[in-house]
Each structure stands twice: as C-alpha cells, then as structure tokens.
Amino acid sequence: MKITRAVAIRRVGVIALLVAGGFLGAGYLGEKPTVGGGFTSDASATVFDAFTSKRSGVWVNARGKVTRLLPDDKDGSRHQRFIVAFENGRTVLISHNIDLAHRLPLRSGDAVSLRGRYEYNDRGGVIHWTHHDPGGGLEGGWIEHAGQRYR
Numbered sequence: 001m002k003i004t005r006a007v008a009i010r011r012v013g014v015i016a017l018l019v020a021g022g023f024l025g026a027g028y029l030g031e032k033p034t035v036g037g038g039f040t041s042d043a044s045a046t047v048f049d050a051f052t053s054k055r056s057g058v059w060v061n062a063r064g065k066v067t068r069l070l071p072d073d074k075d076g077s078r079h080q081r082f083i084v085a086f087e088n089g090r091t092v093l094i095s096h097n098i099d100l101a102h103r104l105p106l107r108s109g110d111a112v113s114l115r116g117r118y119e120y121n122d123r124g125g126v127i128h129w130t131h132h133d134p135g136g137g138l139e140g141g142w143i144e145h146a147g148q149r150y151r
Helices: 005-024 044-052
Strands: 058-073 079-085 091-097 111-119 126-128 142-145 148-150
Touching: 044 058, 044 111, 058 091, 091 111
Parallel strands: 091 126
Antiparallel strands: 058 079, 058 111, 079 091, 111 126, 111 142, 142 148
C-alpha cells in the first residue's frame, strides 16, 4: 500500500498531538472525562496510535456506534462481540465478557460509550476488559448503552 505525502504528514501530526497530550495528561491514555462524566473528544486517535504502533494493553475510553453484531465467542469465557465505528470511520472489535457482566441489548446503529483495554491485531484491534475485575486488582471497564452502565 502506497502512502501519499499528505497522509504521512497527517499521521505524523496525529502522533505529535498524542505525544504532547500524553505529557500534558501525565501519561493518561484515552479521552479526558468532562465534569459531567461525558467525553471531550473522540478516542479514535488513541486507538489509531495504538494500532499504528502495534501496542497492546492500552486502556481507552471511547464512544461510537455499533455497526455490526457478531456471534458470541463461546471458547472459554463467553464474550458478546460487536463492531464499533468511531466518528472518523475507524472500527474496532468489542469483546464483552458475558460470564462476568450482563449482555447488552444491542442493535446496529446504537450508540455506546466504553472503557476497556485495547489489544492490537492487524484487523484494527480489539477492546476487551469492558467489565469489573473479579479479582479486585484493576479498576476494570464498562460499557454504557441507553443510559445503563454494564460492568
């Protein structure tokens, strides 16, 4: 795949902004919550940075729209799986553990906000740990849908 100069410059700009934001935010990865508990910006830049640098284990806060519902993953712990698209059109797989948290009543087009852990893969990555930590060692994650938080 050939990358044009304009695309390369845009990518360098995004990475520079993310690095600067990381310094200003004392290393916080993800969106900065507002006082009202919402988000001040789209997390797709953080996910894009993790994807392009092939990083895993990055905690992100994100919001987007469900674009596709997938069959549950039933190998080991059961996971509800769906694709979320960010405002810029980038997509990521969400893998929500339904052995530890309640299943979400989702439909394509629904808006969701979430906190989870991003893991790199060559298809755009996956966000998991969208549930409480049963061991109590991590803050854990959540998904908000239709005014309800699932953890």
